[in-house]
Amino acid sequence: MALEHAILVSLLEKPGSGYELARRFERSIGYFWTATHQQIYRVLKRMExxxxxxxxxxxxxGRPDKKExxxxxLGRAALSSWLHDPIEPESVRHDLAVKIRGAAFDDPAALIREVERHRHAHGDRLAHYLAGEERDFTEPEAGPAAPEAALDAERExxxxxxxGGIAYERMMISWLDDVLATLARFGPGH
Amino acid sequence: MALEHAILVSLLEKPGSGYELARRFERSIGYFWTATHQQIYRVLKRMExxxxxxxxxxxxxGRPDKKExxxxxLGRAALSSWLHDPIEPESVRHDLAVKIRGAAFDDPAALIREVERHRHAHGDRLAHYLAGEERDFTEPEAGPAAPEAALDAERExxxxxxxGGIAYERMMISWLDDVLATLARFGPGH
DNA sequence: TCGTGCTATGCAACTCGTTGCATAGCAAGT
DNA sequence: ACTTGCTATGCAACGAGTTGCATAGCACGA
Structure with missing residues (x-):
């Protein structure tokens, strides 16, 4: 399981409370790993x-105290050993793909709205990622000499x-367009 | 949860035993949903x-009896109602992305092998999907008149x-190449 | 002052999913 | 004869993840 390791990475990037971690998991880390605050608190306790x-x-x-x-x-060592452990390529789970195959036994046209909703959600995420890239990863016009190598690696x-997130969203958007075109063929015409 | 629904779709496409379902989940259905035989048996029992x-x-x-x-x-109705229920766009979970960000706090070059392994696994899957497409979805040179519309929808x-699976694998392969190029910059040179 | 909403932490109960193990018949190779 | 391996089903225990709820301080607006 990787939640512990995702937390370690996030805390190495910047220490923080369970609450702050939960926020981060809704933002940047949430792009490739999700977790609710309950999970995070429980796991943090075990990790401590x-x-x-x-x-x-x-x-x-003006706010309740926090535990930072x-x-x-030991955590650093655990992360390091996990990094050196091979993992299996992830098993994918796409509800939407199940629905699309299931639509053959129902009304295919009824799925069009649902697919459109997903298409828009992915469009929004893509815009969000691109804005983040623009904000955080555009060169501030010529950094003088060599900045710290470690920070460099972290950023890169x-x-x-x-x-990867951007490529994923672009792929999804063009596939969902393909799905919509396919579903349209089983609409009014049939 | 969609395992029940994935099973319904699979059984509508073709009735079968728990064991046969487990096989299918290793093949075509497994492209977008995974399940072990224990899960399938347990859920089948509940569904019955x-x-x-x-x-x-x-x-x-020459073989043990099976329960087909x-x-x-009721199952058909349950599937239909699920199909009409909106679902949230999936939350992604990529161990590998966690590792890549974590590599900044360890040795980035040590990840290269791991990423290469994943790249090859995705290459294999892509080849597998393309072979399946070739086998199952190339037109047998002019089908005479109109085949059954329902079968048409199922196939399409x-x-x-x-x-979608093919697009996903292609995206992953090109992203992993990008990752490798990035990791290489923190290798011997540093 | 009353409700709404945010920061901050946590419990309890439940479902989902994985892992290890067990059984049992038959086939095929060594 | 022995082992390996495939079909076929299942239990038990555990770990991961979700949902609903509870608490508590403070801010801000109606």
Whole structure:
């Protein structure tokens, strides 16, 4: 399971509370991994018991205190060993594909709206990713000399993951257009 | 949850036993939904209790008997109502993306082999899908007059789902090449 | 002041999904 | 004769993930 490892990566990029992690999982990390706050709190507790992360209470003004977590040595080691462990290429699960094949036994035209909704959702995500790329990954016109190599790697790797999200959304959009064209052939004409 | 519905679709396409379903989930259905035989047996039992499917014992020669399931009226209705229910665009989960971002805090070059493995796995799947398309969806040179419309829809919808799988694999392959190029920049040079 | 909404954390109950194991008959190779 | 492997079904235990609910402080507007 990778939720623990996703949390480790996120905390290495920047320490934070369970709540903040949940926010991040709705944004940038959520592009390739989702989690609810309950999952995160539960896993954080286990990780703290296992010595993977450490927490300190941070008082805040105008807000409840928070527990800020950061990665401990054991956590870093756990991440490293996971990184070196091969994993199987993911098994895909697309409800929508099940629906499309199922439509043959119902009314294919009735799916058109649903597919259009998905198409728009993916269009929105694509726009969102592209805006993020524009904001975070356009060169500020000639960085002088060599910046820190470590930061460079972090940025570059975040960027290539984002490009993956962009490629995924573009693929989905053009496939959904293909699906719509196919469904249209079984509409009024039949 | 869509496992029940995926099973309904598969049984509508062709009745079969739990074992046969498990096979299909390793093949064509597995392109967009995975399930182990234990899950399938458990869910089939529940579906039979709920009256969604019916079974009959089929004796076989040279093999253990099997229970062949087929879809009952209630199951057809359940599928139909699910098809009309909107679903949320899927939440993605890519272990590999987590690893790639995590590599910034370890040795990026160590991931190269892993990414190459995935690249090859996706290449294999693509070849497999293309062979299936060639086999099942190339026109046998002019079908005379109009074939059955219902069968037409089933085939066309299966085909568009397969095209989705093909597009997905192509996208992954080109993205993984991008990832490899990016990782290479943090290799020997650094 | 009352409701709405955000930050912040958590429990309990449930369903979903995976892993390991067990059984049993038959086929085919060594 | 022995092992390996395929069809065929299933249990038990566990871990992952979801949903509903609870608490609590503070901000902000009607």
């Amino acid at each position: 018991n296992d010595g993977w992360v450490e927490s300190r209470d941070v008082p805040q003004q 977590y950061s990665v401990a040595d 790797l975040q960027h290539v993951v984002l490009r | 209790n709920d009256g969604w499917v019916e079974s009959r014992d089929v004796p076989q020669q 399931y087929s879809v009952a009226d 919808l299966q085909h568009v789902v397969l095209r």
